[in-house]
Amino acid sequence: MRFFIDTGSVAEVEEIAGWGILSGATTNPSLLAKEDGDPGDIIRRICELVQGPVSAEVVSDDAADMIEEGRALAALHEHVVVKVPFSSEGLRATRALSGEGIRVNMTLVFSANQALLAAQAGATYASCFMGRLDDISIDSAAVLGEIVAALRPGGTTTEVLAASMRHPEHVVTAARLGCEVATVPAKVFRQMLDHPLTETGRERFKKDWQSRPEFGEWLRELVSKQPAST
Secondary structure (H helix, E strand, O other), rough: EEEEEEEEOOHHHHHHHHHOOEEEEEEEEHHHHHHOOOHHHHHHHHHHHHHHOOOEEOOOOOOHHHHHHHHHHOOOOEEEEEEEEEOOOHHHHHHHHHHHHEEEEEEEOHHHHHHHHHHHHOOOOEEEEEHHHOOOOHHHHHHOOOHHHHOOOOOOEEEEEOOOEEEEEEEEHHHHHOOOOEEEEHHHHHHOOOOOHHHHHHHHHHHHHHOOHHHHHHHHHHHOOOOOOO
């Protein structure tokens, strides 16, 4: 499963991209509205940082307007994927945009039926929001599993993108179910780093090594003999 970051913050993308784990990013109007600066500049910068698909969302409800907005967003950068909310108008726009070679992330998909329609319209990704399903007491894992199972036997190229990740367990669930992509907020990425045994283990290794000062000198000398990095 590949990791995207779900954010409108360039600073968050810079931080998590530095870990070497990102394959792409997703934004939406709500996330971008929280940030200062031109949205186009933000989207382009995120594209440069992740060097992979970056979803940028249309805001119109009418298919014709979605298509025009989608074309304009796609022109911002080669990595832009146009995000289109699920609806009958969204399906029409997705078919038109995908027919022009523009990748589409169909978002707000909450059932296997909706995912099947998105795939038929030519969506590159179908985004299922786990946290929002849990919010209304619907088992998000069950829904996501149905979507994966529905799309796979037909040989569709539409990838299942797990979104609205509220905690690390959502990420693990998406991976177990076979989602191709999970888009994760920076906060949850940071939570995924933590485990008490990791911290105590690191402290123990450090303490044991420092008990032998000559070993530290040996390692410093070893490092000094390496060619300078460019």
